[in-house]
Amino acid sequence: MPLVALVLVTAVWGITFVQVKDAVAVYPLFAFLAVRYAIASGALGLVGAARVRTLDRSGLGAGAVLGALGGLGIGLQTAGLERTTVSSTGFITGLYVVLTPLFGLVLFRTRVRAEVWAGVLISTVGLALLSGVHVGSTTGNALVLVSTSAQALQIVMVERYAARFDAVGLTLVAMATSCLGFLVIALVLGELRLPRGWTVWGALLVTGIFASALAVLIQVWAQRRISAARIALVFALETVFAGLFGYLLADDRLGWLGWGGCALILAGIVLAEPAAAELLRAASARSPGRLRRRTGAARPGAGP
Numbered sequence: 001m002p003l004v005a006l007v008l009v010t011a012v013w014g015i016t017f018v019q020v021k022d023a024v025a026v027y028p029l030f031a032f033l034a035v036r037y038a039i040a041s042g043a044l045g046l047v048g049a050a051r052v053r054t055l056d057r058s059g060l061g062a063g064a065v066l067g068a069l070g071g072l073g074i075g076l077q078t079a080g081l082e083r084t085t086v087s088s089t090g091f092i093t094g095l096y097v098v099l100t101p102l103f104g105l106v107l108f109r110t111r112v113r114a115e116v117w118a119g120v121l122i123s124t125v126g127l128a129l130l131s132g133v134h135v136g137s138t139t140g141n142a143l144v145l146v147s148t149s150a151q152a153l154q155i156v157m158v159e160r161y162a163a164r165f166d167a168v169g170l171t172l173v174a175m176a177t178s179c180l181g182f183l184v185i186a187l188v189l190g191e192l193r194l195p196r197g198w199t200v201w202g203a204l205l206v207t208g209i210f211a212s213a214l215a216v217l218i219q220v221w222a223q224r225r226i227s228a229a230r231i232a233l234v235f236a237l238e239t240v241f242a243g244l245f246g247y248l249l250a251d252d253r254l255g256w257l258g259w260g261g262c263a264l265i266l267a268g269i270v271l272a273e274p275a276a277a278e279l280l281r282a283a284s285a286r287s288p289g290r291l292r293r294r295t296g297a298a299r300p301g302a303g304p
Contacts, residue, residue: 014241037179039208063173083140126264
């Protein structure tokens with residue numbers, strides 16, 4: 001169940017690439033992010049305001065850390081995207097698959113099984129094929145790399161906090177922290193104004209409620225059961241879904257290398273995540289072809 005929920009989260013993140021790109025073309029970026037996280041905070045506040053009171057000082061601090069890292073990751077990623085190529089941004093962002101277990105090992109001596117490292121290696125090759133690894137600008141690539149480091153560290157820190165604090169309260173504090181940071185930046189830049197049009201509001205509602213509030217809440221819940229390294233591998237599907245929805249909705253074309261990269265990412269996840277392999281075996285067992293073969297085997301007297 002946690003694996004399925006996380007895959008759905010990455011699918012939402014993938015489809016919002018197209019929505020956000022269209023929205024920020026007509027509405028200032030930091031204003032968009034401020035309103036997005038305000039919606040996320042409001043949505044969680046409806047059910048989680050009372051649960052924030054269950055957090056002690058360390059719980060509030062943990063939520064603030066997660067919100068700061070999440071906001072830093074999104075903000076720097078976007079700033080880097082303005083200065084480098086889309087493919088470089090996609091590949092460097094996907095490197096949190098590598099950085100997450102490294103941060104866990106260095107900071108907290110978290111051991112990572114050999115099959116997880118193998119899955120990381122295979123998925124990294126897949127990310128390179130999917131993104132094309134164009135060079136881009138040094139400054140832009142550096143910003144995206146710092147962004148990726150923040151996202152990887154956020155995944156590692158969620159693993160430390162998830163079992164200690166209430167998931168809804170922790171996530172609400174994180175969303176409010178990100179909102180406050182982006183609100184200050186938007187005010188300083190003079191970007192804050194009322195959003196207009198369905199293109200902007202549609203993107204704000206989807207990203208605020210589903211890609212932010214629910215996504216981080218599901219991540220916190222899932223990381224009580226799944227390690228940070230395995231979470232990062234599943235999150236690599238974001239790049240796959242971005243390519244898929246770009247193909248379906250924005251007429252992007254991946255080519256054979258791109259689809260091969262998607263296949264390698266999936267292979268890396270299946271290798272490292274036993275639940276993914278079990279899910280595929282179950283789906284295969286229920287496939288119509290296999291059911292027909294089983295039915296035929298059970299009825300040897302049936303006609304040709």
